[in-house]
Amino acid sequence: MPQLKESPSQTAGPYVHIGCTPQMAGLEARAMGPQLGERMVLGSPTGDRITLDLHVFDGAGDAVTDALIEIWQPTPQGQFTGDDQFCNWGRQATDLTSGQAVFQTLKPGAPVGQAPHILVWIVARGIGLGLTTRIYFPDEDNADDPVLALAGDRAATLIARKTAGGYAHAVHLQGPSETVFFDV
């Protein structure tokens, strides 16, 4: 079998919204299907509804206002297969002014052999290859998670903060509190 090399990655650029979150680009009048990934809670699924409030910061401490964030997570039962009530995948752009990205989702359960977590994938202008990180929860037992353990003394950069309605998390692209990004 021939081995083909992966196509090279290129930055999503500052106009990623046109393709991935079209209404943020002012394309609301377009005659296309619905925006994908906007809603994760589709019906009345079993589980705890949470608001996940994300920010991405650059090396100067400024909020990144042109990032696209995708999340992929298990159901509250720890499964990666959703149904007509819940979609395990969500996609939001950071707000063009504030840099905030808000996901309405369900608190994930623990997949086999891992603590509850959410995969986070970030692309933006200035990012040549999408960055993969994770979010863990401060109110879960993370002691035996094999991935979090690899992060050692930087593990705190992967743990969200509890808020009134769910969790908040800041991703730092560079600097002293730089988030752990994975080579998966």
Added chain:
Amino acid sequence: MDDTPFAPRDFSVHPPPLWPDYRSTHLRAPQQPLLQMPQTQTEMTGPTFGHAALGPLDSDLIVNYAAAGQSAQGPRILVHGKLLDGQGRAVPGKLIEVWQANAGGRYRHVNDGYLAPLDDNFGGCGRCITAPDGSFAFRTVQPGPYPWPNGGNDWRPAHIHFSVFGDGFAQRLITQMYFEGDPHIARCPIAQSIPDAAALDRLVARLDMDRTVAMDIRAYRFDIVLRGRQATVFENKPQGT
């Protein structure tokens, strides 16, 4: 689901995080190396999309934003190719999304203030699901090159942005397609951030006269390769024992 893990990522084909000639990387490139981790179920799985998620005109950018009876301005092109995995096998049923500037190099975006005018009949967003043989096709207009703020007299080669899903999130890819013969490719710090000239060349679509329709539309061929899986290990059992 295929449980074979993905092969380790070959970073020699991808831009490094920091590329000094591309100014936006300066404050956005992580300074720590990526932390290697074993693949888990989280990275081996990913979302699936059906045709029901798309509208009937999603793959036709010539008309999907146009008024009734109108079409977008610019050279009409058919962009087509195959989505393949690392073993060269077709990857069917995957979502591909594209976005691009119009024929004048202007994006329909609140943050794009370039001099070139918007086209009332062009939005610049397209989507499709790969066919059973891994093929995909978009009808669109050839985008124009455009200037961008990078500290100098920088112009992007004409390009179409591509977002591609695979079987697992470890294969998720965003890239750009360029056009054969564009002199801006050699001058573009974003294209040139790809460390391997042969790898960059695989992002350059070729004029395809076989699919070009006389008196209608020119075709460009662009194949996309997703990260492959680890080679299957066969037990080498002697015959007849």
